[in-house]
Amino acid sequence: MTPAARYQAAIEVLDAILAGQTPEPALRAWGRSARFAGSKDRVAISDHVYDVLRNRGRAAALAGCTVPQATGRALILGLLRLQNVAVEDVFGQMPYGPSALSADEAKEHPTPDILSDTPDWLLALLKAEFGPDLEGLLAAMSTRAPVYLRVNTRKTTPEHVIADLAQAGVHAIADPRLATALEVQTGARKITATAAYQAGLVEVQDLSVQMAMAEIPVPQTGRILDYCAGAGGKSLAIAARSDADLTLHDKFPKRMGDVALRAERAGMVYQTREDAQLDHEVQFDVVLLDVPCSGSGTWRRDPMVRWRMTPETLAALQSEQAQILDRAVTLTAPRGLIIYMTCSLLRAENEDAVHAFLARHPQFDLLQSRRFDPRNASDGFFFAVLQAK
Secondary structure (H helix, E strand, O other), X not given: OOHHHHHHHHHHHHHHHHOOOOHHHHHHHHHHHOOOOOHHHHXXXXXXXXXXXXXXXXXXXXXXXXXXXXXXXXXXXXXXXHOOOOHHHOOOOOOOOOOOOOOOXXXXXXXXXXXXXXXXXXXXXXXXXXXXXXXXXXXXXXXXXXXXXXXXXXXXXXXXXXXXXXXXXXXXXXXXXXXXXXXXXXXXXXXXXXXXXXXXXXXXXXXXXXXXXXXXXXXXXXXXXXXXXXXXXXXXXXXXXXXXXXXXXXXXXXXXXXXXXXXXXXXXXXXXXXXXXXXXXXXXXEXXXXXXXXXXXXXXXXXXXXXXXXXXXXHHHHHHHHHHHHHHHHHEEEEEEEEEEEOOOOHHHOHHHHHHHHHHOOOEEEEEEEEEOOOOOOOOEEEEEEEEO
């Protein structure tokens, strides 16, 4: 495919996303309909789509549109201007590129500031939290997210994994901030096919999550409940450094569909329980809560989250977070820990949620809390450690 044809394909995918599809299914659907596209074409098209979605507000403005008005064509036009790519090298490059610009489309527009990439109501919350640092944070969130691996140190060492991956065409380097973390420089799409991955020597896991999991107090023995387990990534990180008994639960059990295979690869022993069964269990020494949240810390990986969120959905999430925290109280042993986690940048879901919990449950103390974001780690992430008195 020519460069112009790749942009035309991105326009088609963006139109599907704007019509209601999520990005990955839209990209897959386009790929199924375009068997002629090679792997490099698909990667380039995906990059164009995600570059638009991460910079959607500015791309729309540079095309002379508001975000609700902008079509896929307008957003690609705005992206080209934002990235200082010659528009004439793309538009009008027929037969496979997008058609030439109309006189109206050819009009130039001033470049807005990076704040325009975030809806106004969310911007107000973030300004109150980050103040003058907000523009730098949003600039970091507008870039492509790095890929990180967590080394399973029960099975191998970072040095051995780096060498094994290199033989498979994946170039990874150690991150000086954490001994288990490797940043993938090239070959990220080959990771799951490598012998190191299939043998459970590494798992894909964001650096912020790895840093949080390394910092939380995890007992070497006892009982740990991962209450919002999902695909089990945090349980796998715990199992790599603890011999405690692991129990996994999720409100939607299908989310745990990949756990068995991942656990087999990594050598993790665990059990699963439904919520009603937990009432008949001995209370747990640690209850880990990776609660549903706005996902505002993951905007560069899932940029549509920024535009799907509303004040009403945020309020509903806060209510669910409070309910999960209250449920954890009944499952936590005396002197036990509740570890509360979100992938959110919003104080309302982080510090405010913890303070509200402590007001409702004065029998708990806050031992520590920490927030990560792309300026000091990778994605936005928060954790708090709460101990029963």
